[in-house]
Amino acid sequence: MDCQEVADLVNKKKGSKTETFWPLCHDHERSALLNFKESLVINQAASSYPSAYPKVASWKLDEKNKDCCSWDGVKCNEDTGHVVELDLASSCLYGSINSTSSLFQLVHLQRLSLFDNNFNFSEILNLSRLTHLNLSRSYFSAENLTNLKALNLINVDISSTVPHTLANLSSLRHLSLSGCGLQDLRLSYTRFSGKIPDSMENLQSLSYLDISDCSFIGKIPSSLGNLTKLENLYLSVEISDLTQLQDLQLSSNQLEGSVPSSIFELRNLEALDLSFNNLSGTVDLNMFLLSFKRLEALVLSSNKMSLLTRTTSSTNMQKFKIIGLRSCNLSEFPSFLHNQDQLMSLDLSSNKIAGKIPEWLFSAGTNSLEYLNLSYNLLMDFEHNLRVLPWNSLGSLDLRFNKLQGPFPIPSTSIFSYLIQTIS
DSSP, X not given: OOHHHHHHHHHHHHHTSOOOOOOOOOHHHHHHHHHHHHTSEEOGGGOOSTTOOOGGGGOOOSSTTOOGGGSTTXXXXXXXXXXXXXXXXXXXXXXXXXXXXXXXXXXXXXXXXXXXXXXXXXXXXXXXXXXXEEOTTSOEEEOXXXXXXXXXXXXXXXXXXXXXXXXXXXXXXXXXSSSOOSSEEEOTTSOOEEOOOGGGGGOTTOSEEEOTTSEEOSOOOGXXXXXXXXXXXXXXXXXXXXXXXXXXXXXXXXXXXXXXXXXXXOTTOSEEEOOSSEEEEEEEHHHHHHHOTTOOEEEOOSSEEEEEOOOOOOTTSOOOSEEEOTTSOOOSOOGGGGGOTTXXXXXXXXSOOEEEEOGGGGGTTTTTOOEEEOOSSEEEEESSOOSBOSOTTOOEEEOOSSOOOSOOOBOOTTOSEEEOOOOO
């Protein structure tokens, strides 16, 4: 069924509805809507959702359809008759919108959804009363929306630097770029680039900020330390004052230098991920173990640093669920793993761990371990000949690229990936 067929079906259904008694829309707003319709082309390829159909196809100037307040996608104020909401999501619309577009004559418009259309990277220039805007999948650029309360730009292709005006949208409550807002602001996996603006410190209500996996350059401004309500932060920053942080992920940001000492002041951290950066230097693993008593997930994989692993092994030590120490220049199994009986994921791959796999490792997550990666080391054998692997919940075990020789233990029935390689 193509867009026009869907439109005809919807129009037939609309004809069966009982008549409403809202005031007729204003003539100039009806004309503005019709002119907006005529400025665009209906093209099925402009919308990707299967349910898409051209809502504007029902917009006609005749006696039966005179009241634009009853048009598909149009809502008016019940008292004034002014158009206050326009929902053209998935409407098969293609074309450009410029500053002379009749859309901007709808000065009472408060809610606008142009989701899943193709507007050729046009700019929304002058809709100052808007409180809710959805431009997802619509190929738009937007600015000058000073009263905006909700902005949805999920999957919009953003290639410019982070605009300073973003922090000046004083009415904004919900901002979605990859699903985010001013209390919950997420910019991950977008194409933001350039420097992070100092003006972000004005967003005092933020409790969640994620700018990971972007293309930012330069220093992360220390002014972000003024965001004292943050509970979840996904970036690198001077953060010693953010004492409520529980989850800090700085992965894949090309961070350089040593691990900042301010991180060790975040005593409430439960998860810390510094993986896939260029962090260097020698780091004492005890710093992480002693600083974060609540830590359950520690991922330091794929940096340029070396870990000192002469740690204490105590039954009172925090119980980890996730440990990622890939490519950390380890030469032995870290001793703190001795009493980790709640581990779910352990990655010690791509190190220089030599000798035998110790017997005590078998008790690490006996009933909880689901993922174990010991590949790309110098391991020779198991400390004791095992007939069956001891981990009851293990789903994936990688022992490749070591110096192991068979026979190898039989995996449990839970395993779906058992990767081994013998040395001939």
